[in-house]
Amino acid sequence: MAKPSSISGFPEFLPGEQIAFNRAVDIIRANYEKAGAVPIETPAVERSDTLLAKGGNDKEIYGIRRLNADSGDDGKDLALHFDLTVPLARYVAQYQRDLVFPFRRYQIQPVWRGERAQAGRYRQFYQCDIDVIGDGELSLLNDAEMPYIIHGIFSDMQIGDFNIHINNRKILQGMFAGFSLSGEAIHEAIGFVDAIEKTGIDKVKENLAGLGLKVASIDELLELFALKEETGHAEIFSLLQSKSYNDLYERGVDELKQVIQAVENLGVPDNRYTIDLSIARGLDYYTGTIYETKLVQYPELGSICSGGRYDELTGLFSKRKYPGVGISIGLTRLLPRLMELGVIKVPLPSVAPVLVANLQAEYSGEYLKYGGMLRQAGINTEVYLENKKLNAQMKYANRKGIRVVILAGEDEFKDNSVVIKNMAAGEQETVPLNEMVKKVQVILGGTIS
């Protein structure tokens, strides 16, 4: 007997957890579609060259190869995608003539990374991405749609207070350039700022001083970082606009102001977003607006949804310029943590609230009919078909969180009635068969699911 066991880094869920996961995906998908994004799905596999050319690390990319391959097949040709951005870039370049721009698309798929087996390291995980891609140019106002979408998703998920932190990379870059740092040093400085939560503010100061930044410059920076969530937007912008390092900085401030104004116009509540000049996003990729999202009560989770604006999606694949803005939710990591914390309750493993019990096997044809009647009315229903005692059937119902059990035996068939048992209330009543569906609807509608 082979003892089956999980493979490190390749998570899977029990049915209740999977139901919770799918609900979260449904919420994300509904909010992406509400903003008009169309779905696409790319194959799990891209050419290895494509992945490596776009910044993939060959130690972390899984190639695929038939277990018993022809000897000529070197197996380096095809590989599993490590994110959804490279496939998007390839897709946009490949189908540019068929797509309608601005191209709003979402993509919810697993990605694979050849991490070392280690607790908490995922080698397969879902990314839930939305991006808007312009052909040549893309209005800054698209940047405001992202906080709007983030707000919709996490409100619908009901995971408590969250805060969308918004910044613009040009502000930091402009300031560092204004402090006379050069290209490589700016890159390093942004890396130090990005690590602020891990290292603490003193370490950031020390690191920046190490790059040659003057004490006065560091203080100017820290003044901005120290701005509190309570600080009004007007006050923040008046502070930002009182300084003038260079064009880049000023453009950053101006962009941030426009985006914040548009987020407000879209109706995102004030307490859901914050200007946070200390977020930097590690990737060089981003060139303007950047986002991070934090759960107020669980800052230790880090950012649960991040993204930003980039100037150039397709790079190697196309001469045309495709700027974009997008966000990503790493649901495979997020959801188990939310379930552990009790922020999301793991539902009992049923998608059907109703069970038709099997009291006497000779009536099974009737039980199937009753099941058919309930399903016809749009009510997910299980019919218990095994020859088990009622006790076992009620245990089955309880383990699955079934809310209504339909019972019918000799007496009920005689007068064309059924017994409807409301499991939560612990009550049951006998009703005429032709009222069964309506009665069940009332119980299901009247109870919080």
Added chain:
Amino acid sequence: MAKPSSISGFPEFLPGEQIAFNRAVDIIRANYEKAGAVPIETPAVERSDTLLAKGGNDKEIYGIRRLNADSGDDGKDLALHFDLTVPLARYVAQYQRDLVFPFRRYQIQPVWRGERAQAGRYRQFYQCDIDVIGDGELSLLNDAEMPYIIHGIFSDMQIGDFNIHINNRKILQGMFAGFSLSGEAIHEAIGFVDAIEKTGIDKVKENLAGLGLKVASIDELLELFALKEETGHAEIFSLLQSKSYNDLYERGVDELKQVIQAVENLGVPDNRYTIDLSIARGLDYYTGTIYETKLVQYPELGSICSGGRYDELTGLFSKRKYPGVGISIGLTRLLPRLMELGVIKVPLPSVAPVLVANLQAEYSGEYLKYGGMLRQAGINTEVYLENKKLNAQMKYANRKGIRVVILAGEDEFKDNSVVIKNMAAGEQETVPLNEMVKKVQVILGGTIS
């Protein structure tokens, strides 16, 4: 510039096709859940041993290995699953204590097969599976749920007339044993019957004669195969019960009769299912009820949904016996064919029926507000944010199949109104802003989508 191109065998869709695909998945999922099946998802990857032990062909299984792996890593350890049945078997054996039996589960995921690159051969494709797994035993009535579910799915998909062919493997096996064939010859004979559509009836006769079957026996068999869809169930069963080859045959007839009766009780219309004694399903795996589903107008598509009853799911992984019954839909193959045939129309690439146009950039804040109002009412809405002429915006709307465009310029802002353009009707009217949402709802509700 790397010219991006598709990889043979790894299909992907344009957005309109993807929308059609996702709609089909939603229909399948809703019907699986209506019958009370819970979702599970297993990782793309299993241990290679697991896949090979359960009948996988090492020439067709893709192993995965980091492109730049440590030298000690032989890369034969992990591989992509080639179906969803082996992962289900491993999952059931692994979590048997946590699962509630009968375990009704569905699983909609891609699978991978290392086929040679060739037109029409898929190396990645979706399977949409539902199975009910019993712990030790499983009522035959579960077999009747499958045609019920198939009927629900293809009715909802609106792909024209279809017919679910139902048989029981024990009938064929019993007859061949009754004709004195031995184990291996029975296996071959069933293979010949399974190929009947490809080879024609004469070839089947010839092949069976080659196995030593007498002319009289072959005629008895062909009498059953020749039963027409119009033949009443009573007549078929009276013919079947007039024969008595052996216990296996009689059990098969009895099971088939019970299943057909239960399918009727579940309310599946008569014209949607047929007893077809000529279907055999190639896999040895099946031991009782078997199903195939055919589109009446497009028999050339072959079976679009197949499955059956099996005695033993987990085999190598567990000493317990887990009988099951299930079906599978190969959607990646089916859907493009239905689109080619025009059975399913490819929708225009939009999930949002409404576009708020951008008439004057200085009012963009207002356009965003209008978008927010419509979305708030549950209407998927795009806001056009680029600085393009109205012509370009209307072209965008037309290419995407947008149904309603909201227009507002200086005049409308003055008197707090908007122009609502109904694209299909080619009509537009001016309404007060506070009636916009209601008016759009009327247009969307009143037009067939």
